[in-house]
Amino acid sequence: MTQSDPPIPTPMPVPLVAAAAWVVPGLGHVLIGEHRRGVIVGVTLLSLFIGGLLVGGVDVIDRRQDTLWFAGQALIGPLALVVDQVHSYFDADGSPAPPQAGQPMPAYEVSVGRVNELGTLYCTLAGVLNLLVILDVIGRCTQPAEPAESQSSDERLAAQENARS
Amino acid sequence: MIMPLLTYLPTALAWRPFLDPLDFHELWYLLLPPLVFGISLVYKALKLPTLERIWLDTTRLAAYILVLISLAAVALFGIVEYF
Numbered sequence: 001m002t003q004s005d006p007p008i009p010t011p012m013p014v015p016l017v018a019a020a021a022w023v024v025p026g027l028g029h030v031l032i033g034e035h036r037r038g039v040i041v042g043v044t045l046l047s048l049f050i051g052g053l054l055v056g057g058v059d060v061i062d063r064r065q066d067t068l069w070f071a072g073q074a075l076i077g078p079l080a081l082v083v084d085q086v087h088s089y090f091d092a093d094g095s096p097a098p099p100q101a102g103q104p105m106p107a108y109e110v111s112v113g114r115v116n117e118l119g120t121l122y123c124t125l126a127g128v129l130n131l132l133v134i135l136d137v138i139g140r141c142t143q144p145a146e147p148a149e150s151q152s153s154d155e156r157l158a159a160q161e162n163a164r165s
Numbered sequence: 166m167i168m169p170l171l172t173y174l175p176t177a178l179a180w181r182p183f184l185d186p187l188d189f190h191e192l193w194y195l196l197l198p199p200l201v202f203g204i205s206l207v208y209k210a211l212k213l214p215t216l217e218r219i220w221l222d223t224t225r226l227a228a229y230i231l232v233l234i235s236l237a238a239v240a241l242f243g244i245v246e247y248f
Contacts, residue, residue: 115189
């Protein structure tokens, strides 16, 4: 790539595409025409994040106690902020005590040990991978126009299939 | 392998999704393959110019990572136990 290479013209401004990729993982690729890539990335990242929540419970998203981990988790989008707000709402009266016989069930159960570690890891890796996705979609918006790269992979595949038939 | 699964069943019945953690303390290593596959899938989705061979390439990359993790675990186990 040289300084004089013009970027590929995209119908949407790059900051908007990057913001869309943060709000909904994979949406940035969909907006620039990479539909299949965007769907694969989005479904995978949301599955990882929701999988982490299923494994470790809402306790794995905690902005106040796990600030550094949350910094990575927040990269998945507003979903992490919403989950943190839910966690904060449950914690309004302090973290729940371990369940005991005769006591009402706590709002949620604090996760510990490997389950907490893996749940936190799932959610954080989903966020950090979404940062890569955002950088990738920015790169695809601003890469130099080349004949072979000017089409999305879906369009190239369709052209190849048409040529075969 | 069977016993932890059997002891897991009663606790799973009282599990509240997203509120309670899964009781996977004895089976935590089963959570690694899906994580590795997800990382591999996102990496390959970004890296490959076309997505024709994405599932094959992803499976291969995930297998490499899991084999390397296993070898590292065996090596670290040996170091901790015998050195």
